[in-house]
Amino acid sequence: MYTVGLFVPCYIDQFYPQVAISSLQLLEKLGCKVVVPLNQTCCGQPMANSGFASLSKGCDANFIQNFGELDYIVCPSGSCTLHIKEHLHSEQFPEKATLIQQRIYELTEFLTDVLKLTTFKGSFPHRVGLHNSCHGQRGLHLSSMSELVAPVFSKPADLLKRISGLELLLPERSDECCGFGGTFCVFEESVSVKMGKDRIREHEQNQVDIITGGDMSCLMHLEGILKRKKSPVRVMHIAEILNDGYE
Amino acid sequence: MSSRNQILEAIKNAQPAIKPLPVLDYTVVTPIKELISSFEQFVKAVGGRVQLVDQSAALAQEIENARLEGKLILNRLNGLSSMDEISPDLTELEKLDRVYIRGSLGVAENGAIWVSETSMGNRILPFIAQELVLVLREEELVPTMHDAYQHIRINQEGFGVFIAGPSKTADIEQSLVIGAHGPVALTVLILKSGLAVPV
Amino acid sequence: MSSRHAQLAEQFNADEARTNWHDQTLWWVRQKRDRAANTLPEWEQLRQWASDIKDHTLSNLHAYLLEFEKNALANGVFVHWAKDAEEHNRIIYDILQKAGVDRIVKSKSMLTEECHLNPYLQKKGIDVVDTDLGERIVQFREEAPSHIVLPAIHLKKEDVSDTFHEHLGTEKGNNDPQYLTHAARLHLREKFIQSDIAITGVNFAIAETGGIVVCTNEGNADMGAHAARVHIACMGFEKIIPKAEHLGVFTRLLARSATGQPITTYTSHFHRPAPGKEMHIVLVDNGRSRQLGREDFRNSLKCIRCAACFNTCPVYRRSGGHSYHTAVAGPIGSILNPNLDMKANADLPFASTLCGSCSNVCPVKINIHEQLWKWRQVISAEGLTDPSKKMGMKLMAWVLARPAVYRFAGKAARWVTANLPFLVKNKTWNPWFKQREMPEAPKQSFQEWYKKQQRS
Incomplete structure (x- = not known):
């Protein structure tokens, strides 16, 4: 049995608690003992990507304090996971920081590579479009990338395909960025929204009911656009679908 | 200190510790078995035409026929038909309907042909003519650019060029237009292996 | 802000149909690149070789530049060194003056764009004709190129038609790219023939041979360089590669990456000036040695x-x-x-x-x-970001480093979103809300939910 620390990104904690609940329940259904450190906050990415990595020392220290002793850390976000992997830094506890970087997994990566989930009980009878988040894909290599001449694979798609009734549809540009980009979404509002609208158009052409993905930040951005145009298409984090679909 | 020395000094101070030059192991390069069919396919793909010549008289005949049609022809193929002088006047050259030039090597992976300065006679000739005809022997095809650079010595002459198709542009709305500044057509005449033609 | x-x-996005066209056209070029790359199973190995060759070259640049210079001089080429844009422009102007020339043709060179050569020469009364079709179009329009390979990709054929009607007297309203390109062909072939000096860029400079390689599809670099009496090739010093053999790697990658072509139409290798002619190479630093010294940005x-x-x-x-x-x-x-x-x-x-x-x-x-x-x-x-952004980031960092403050701030943010929506749902001060709805604020955070679960 695996003991797993659940790292819940700050915006999921505050605005999308159901994503964290689904992650927790799914991991428990799969036999993991889940620990939730209650003083966790944020990985520090918002500051670092804005050019203020120097200000994320407090976040780093807090992260190490919360997760330093766990063998596995699982996070329902490719982006936050990547940030920890690439940028977690500690003058005081460098070994702990390195260990965390080796022990942190994005959720679908953990399900695929560690739990080696191959069979899936349950169903989810919907047309689902998959949005590949850039940091999960190009950063953590959760799936192959359309730019490279390399074998095709996808950890999230493989999981979704195992759910009966779920019809998985990829947009025409299968791995183009949605335009969220952290603070980019407000500082470059017009391009950000245009990128999001274009992703949505391709999913709508596929007549999906739901757009899913491994990063709620991308989905939050797409959801904002969908709601403004009063689209019937919903967004769901992949943890919600996997948890709903797993009996 | 001169600018030259300042720049070199700055580079010397800025460049990092030496990194090794990679050994290029060409066994990883995908082999091309059918050189001529690949070459033909790519010449067409880049907008050119390929004509196989399997009779020794055909080439001279083709040039003579073109002359008889009243076309302004300039032949640079040595030992075939009559080799023409090149006018130093560019406005004259600009009027040329067709130029025949000997290529020295063809690349199967992309349809490119190496043309040396000597065979051009004048560097501008393969660019200024309205139509370009390049002549190659089948034996002169190589699979890839790696092979090509092993066969040619790029500094043997003052100038040399790989030509792949007629000149082209897509600068207006990405619409491909054949015939930008150089020739509007390229024909490659491939002399079948072993053909007794003195070029 | x-x-x-x-x-x-x-501003660009104000015309959405045009933005769509721009996006789709360039995506199509990307797809052509993908198809070309996928025809070569060794593609990733080629990229690695190219990267390693360049890394090696940068680490030994001093020696390779000396080798290049020595061989170029032996080839009868004049070699000039320019430490900045100003010196680059002055060197070219001096060559022009010595030759007594007041009009030149120029093929594509991003370096001369970087150095603002055109306005410099024009101020001195030199007529500069850009000969790449896309560059000629933007030059007529007094615009800058918007793309280094496709300089006029921001324009529609209707725009080009209007420009050519004005400058070349083409038929008004004739938008046919074939027709327009032909008009430019006639116009530019005349310019090539008249010009005594041609400037080109450089794609690769080979240390072991002292020669340069220039790649074009239109043939404009060659028309210019071979028609003129003097050929000036301008290059940033990072264009150096060690050996001729390495051209095999780079020519296989360049056009496939750029446009999806298997190779550019013309890959021209210049080593010595033609008999009776002159060839100059201008090696330019303009900040490159500084970049070479920045470990994080050198490559x-x-x-x-x-x-x-x-x-x-x-x-x-x-x-x-x-x-x-x-x-x-x-x-x-x-x-x-x-x-x-x-x-x-x-x-x-x-x-x-x-x-x-x-x-x-x-x-x-x-x-x-x-x-x-x-x-x-x-x-x-360096303090070059907006001070308000920095303040915001400092505040955010302070909150996120303190779990109790974070919990309180999160709760407050949710409370405001739920109860004072007018504060958040404002298109003027909240760029998010301009074209997107705000996420709904849940009653409790995950942590709050979790604590309740544990108690029960």
């Missing part, structure tokens, strides 16, 4: 100017080249330009979502998106 790039990008100098990173960049495709307000736009421009002028170009590293697609298409494996991230850090450390 919004950056120069963001403002220009917003941006590996760039071979294929523009694959432009075509794949979802931001570039939807903001256009002019929004980058520099000679080299796109992702690569955003890591090169802060070195040239950090203050003026401080916005560019932020004009990206850091999606990483640029690094994946790069034929010489420049870690472009990582360098964008690193430039952001440098720019902030």
Whole structure:
């Protein structure tokens, strides 16, 4: 049995608690003992990507304090996971920081590579479009990338395909960025929204009911656009679908 | 200190510790078995035409026929038909309907042909003519650019060029237009292996 | 508050149909690149070789430049060194003056754009004719190129038709690219023949032979260089490669990455001037030695100017080249330009979502998106970001480092969103809300839910 620390990104904690609940329940259904450190906050990415990595020392220290002793850390976000992997830094506890970087997994990566989930009980009878988040894909290599001449694979798609009734549809540009980009979404509002609208158009052409993905930040951005145009298409984090679909 | 020395000094101070030059192991390069069919396919793909010549008289005949049609022809193929002088006047050259030039090597992976300065006679000739005809022997095809650079010595002459198709542009709305500044057509005449033609 | 790039990008997006066209056209170029790359199973190995050759060259640049110079001089070529744009321009002007020439033709050279050669020469009364079709179009319109390979990609054929009608007397309203290109052909062939001096760029300079390679599809570099009495080739010193053999690697990558062609139409190798003619090579630093000394940014100098990173960049495709307000736009421009002028170009590293697609298409494996991230850090450390942004970040960092404060702030944010929506749902001060709804604020956070679960 695996003991797993659940790292819940700050915006999921505050605005999308159901994503964290689904992650927790799914991991428990799969036999993991889940620990939730209650003083966790944020990985520090918002500051670092804005050019203020120097200000994320407090976040780093807090992260190490919360997760330093766990063998596995699982996070329902490719982006936050990547940030920890690439940028977690500690003058005081460098070994702990390195260990965390080796022990942190994005959720679908953990399900695929560690739990080696191959069979899936349950169903989810919907047309689902998959949005590949850039940091999960190009950063953590959760799936192959359309730019490279390399074998095709996808950890999230493989999981979704195992759910009966779920019809998985990829947009025409299968791995183009949605335009969220952290603070980019407000500082470059017009391009950000245009990128999001274009992703949505391709999913709508596929007549999906739901757009899913491994990063709620991308989905939050797409959801904002969908709601403004009063689209019937919903967004769901992949943890919600996997948890709903797993009996 | 001169600018030259300042720049070199700055580079010397800025460049990092030496990194090794990679050994290029060409066994990883995908082999091309059918050189001529690949070459033909790519010449067409880049907008050119390929004509196989399997009779020794055909080439001279083709040039003579073109002359008889009243076309302004300039032949640079040595030992075939009559080799023409090149006018130093560019406005004259600009009027040329067709130029025949000997290529020295063809690349199967992309349809490119190496043309040396000597065979051009004048560097501008393969660019200024309205139509370009390049002549190659089948034996002169190589699979890839790696092979090509092993066969040619790029500094043997003052100038040399790989030509792949007629000149082209897509600068207006990405619409491909054949015939930008150089020739509007390229024909490659491939002399079948072993053909007794003195070029 | 919004950056120069963001403002220009917003203007670009005002015409959505045109933005769509720009996006789709460049995406099509990216797809052609993908198809070309996929025909070579060894593609990733080629990229690795190219990257390693360039890394090696940069680490031994001093020696290779000396070798190149020695061989070029032995070939009878004049070699000039320019430490900055001003010196580059002056060297060219001196050559023109010595030759007694007041009109020149020029094929594509991003370096001369970087050095603003055209306005410099025009001020001195020299007539400069750009001969790349796309560059000629933007030159007529007194615009800058918006893309390093496709300079007029921001224009529609109707625009070109209007421009040519005005400058070349083509039929009004005739938008046929074939017709328009033919008109430019006649116009430019005349210019080539009349010109005594031609300037070209350089794609590769080979240390062991002292020669240069220039790649074009139109044949304009060759028409210019061979028609003229004097050929001046301008290059940033990073164009050096050690050996002729390495051209095999780079010519296989360049056109496939740029346009999806298996090779450019003309790959011209210049070593010695033609009998009775002159050839000059101008080697330019202009900030490159400074970039070479920046460990984090040095390998941006590996760039071979294929523009694959432009075509794949979802931001570039939807903001256009002019929004980058520099000679080299796109992702690569955003890591090169802060070195040239950090203050003026401080916005560019932020004009990206850091999606990483640029690094994946790069034929010489420049870690472009990582360098964008690193430039952001440098720019902030230099105090070149908006002070209000810095304040916000400081506050955010302070909150997020304190779990209790974080919990309180989160709760407050949710409470405001739920109970005082007018504070948040405001298009003037909340850019998010302009075209997007806010996420709904749940009653309890995950942590609050979790604590309740544990109690029960």
